[in-house]
Amino acid sequence: MKTLKIPEATIMRLSVYSRYLSEIDRKGIITISSGDIAEGVGVSPAQVRKDLAYFGEFGIRGVGYNVKDLHRHILKILGLSEGWNLALIGIGNLGLALSTYRGFKDRGFNITCIFDNNPEKVGMVINGIEVLHTDKIEEIIPQRKTQIAAITVPADAAQDVADKLVKAGIKAILNFAPVVLNVPPEIELRNVDLAVNLEVLTFNLGGRMA
Amino acid sequence: MKTLKIPEATIMRLSVYSRYLSEIDRKGIITISSGDIAEGVGVSPAQVRKDLAYFGEFGIRGVGYNVKDLHRHILKILGLSEGWNLALIGIGNLGLALSTYRGFKDRGFNITCIFDNNPEKVGMVINGIEVLHTDKIEEIIPQRKTQIAAITVPADAAQDVADKLVKAGIKAILNFAPVVLNVPPEIELRNVDLAVNLEVLTFNLGGRMA
DNA sequence: TAGATTGTTAATCGATTAACAATC
DNA sequence: TAGATTGTTAATCGATTAACAATC
Numbered sequence: 167m168k169t170l171k172i173p174e175a176t177i178m179r180l181s182v183y184s185r186y187l188s189e190i191d192r193k194g195i196i197t198i199s200s201g202d203i204a205e206g207v208g209v210s211p212a213q214v215r216k217d218l219a220y221f222g223e224f225g226i227r228g229v230g231y232n233v234k235d236l237h238r239h240i241l242k243i244l245g246l247s248e249g250w251n252l253a254l255i256g257i258g259n260l261g262l263a264l265s266t267y268r269g270f271k272d273r274g275f276n277i278t279c280i281f282d283n284n285p286e287k288v289g290m291v292i293n294g295i296e297v298l299h300t301d302k303i304e305e306i307i308p309q310r311k312t313q314i315a316a317i318t319v320p321a322d323a324a325q326d327v328a329d330k331l332v333k334a335g336i337k338a339i340l341n342f343a344p345v346v347l348n349v350p351p352e353i354e355l356r357n358v359d360l361a362v363n364l365e366v367l368t369f370n371l372g373g374r375m376a
Numbered sequence: 377m378k379t380l381k382i383p384e385a386t387i388m389r390l391s392v393y394s395r396y397l398s399e400i401d402r403k404g405i406i407t408i409s410s411g412d413i414a415e416g417v418g419v420s421p422a423q424v425r426k427d428l429a430y431f432g433e434f435g436i437r438g439v440g441y442n443v444k445d446l447h448r449h450i451l452k453i454l455g456l457s458e459g460w461n462l463a464l465i466g467i468g469n470l471g472l473a474l475s476t477y478r479g480f481k482d483r484g485f486n487i488t489c490i491f492d493n494n495p496e497k498v499g500m501v502i503n504g505i506e507v508l509h510t511d512k513i514e515e516i517i518p519q520r521k522t523q524i525a526a527i528t529v530p531a532d533a534a535q536d537v538a539d540k541l542v543k544a545g546i547k548a549i550l551n552f553a554p555v556v557l558n559v560p561p562e563i564e565l566r567n568v569d570l571a572v573n574l575e576v577l578t579f580n581l582g583g584r585m586a
Numbered sequence: 587t588a589g590a591t592t593g594t595t596a597a598t599c600g601a602t603t604a605a606c607a608a609t610c
Numbered sequence: 611t612a613g614a615t616t617g618t619t620a621a622t623c624g625a626t627t628a629a630c631a632a633t634c
Binding site for chain 2: 252260
Binding site for chain 2: 624625626627628629632633634
């Protein structure tokens with residue numbers, strides 16, 4: 167297998183393509199062209215073909231792609247052909263939102279445990295999962311074979327939580343706290359910062375209005 | 377003013393720098409170098425200086441940047457020196473999370489109205505704001521001088537909501553529904569897709585483990 | 587003056603787009 | 611065969627990094 171560097175932007179688009187393909191598949195459509203996909207998700211046809219070309223040849227020249235087939239291939243590429251176990255740390259409103267987010271379950275993410283350090287929340291049961299104290303992270307994460315954690319605690323508690331998760335042997339962290347986390351390089355880390363996204367909007371508005 | 381194209385990545389980093397600067401400022405630190413900022417947020421010093429250079433000269437050679445001063449400049453650049461009014465559409469768990477998200481209020485975002493199409497939710501009061509039916513969008517958005525909307529409704533309702541918002545004269549949309557929205561080009565649109573972010577993680581894990 | 591750090595230019599690196607031969 | 615659409619290469623575009631003169 168060639169170890170060509172894949173742009174992260176390509177991976178994000180593949181995720182979008184796959185969701186579009188599942189929609190198309192539900193409509194009973196059998197075959198689709200790169201141009202159709204491009205139009206459906208708002209990129210160029212060349213981009214669609216280039217993104218796919220990193221991973222193989224999935225289409226038929228002159229014809230297009232088989233929808234089910236391509237969908238399956240992309241899910242495989244994204245590592246979604248088997249499920250993943252997910253831990254939630256911090257069960258405020260955002261944690262609660264993630265715990266019920268359909269998009270996760272639909273894509274094969276299975277929430278195995280929920281942690282919080284607020285004694286009033288510990289012991290609550292959310293979707294059949296008991297909320298545990300964050301002190302239990304190191305014990306429970308390996309027990310429940312959980313590879314990914316989403317952090318939704320306040321900014322000043324996030325690094326401490328991250329440290330516990332690393333000790334517990336977590337493989338990847340999705341961080342919603344607006345703070346830069348320090349983790350060893352072998353841990354996959356992504357930050358989702360809601361304010362950053364709003365501020366790109368205000369910058370763009372400012373430019374047009376000023 | 378030169379109309380040099382500014383990379384979007386630069387804007388996102390400026391948002392991160394500004395949050396870091398406010399933290400540094402709280403600690404009472406007066407002066408900071410590009411190297412310190414770089415280390416604090418995890419980028420290179422050259423990147424920090426380049427990002428700032430798009431907008432002017434804010435530092436003193438041989439010395440560094442005045443923390444308060446630079447912070448103020450960046451907020452101005454991001455359009456955050458005055459506040460913005462924000463509408464929330466869809467008051468499920470994610471909408472609820474946004475309605476109480478400290479990061480928004482802290483950065484000058486003021487939630488003016490909340491909409492939902494569920495009759496059981498219409499009339500509820502959340503943080504002093506009455507939930508209105510989505511049919512009222514066109515009437516209320518202009519009344520309350522609201523320029524930005526966050527969409528947190530299910531995927532199949534999102535385009536309809538977006539159409540209403542456009543008719544209501546909204547300027548920018550932050551879309552959390554996992555669907556590609558069609559809006560006129562003059563509307564600023566950003567998508568925050570939680571599943572996409574998780575799937576970049578699973579792709580990276582897959583690559584290492586396979 | 588010597589040391590430090592900026593602002594900026596040039597070099598590098600990476601991603602997107604355009605074009606087209608291959609082929610169904 | 612003629613028309614369509616892929617896979618891939620080359621050209622373009624854009625962003626990051628390295629280096630250093632300017633200057634405090």
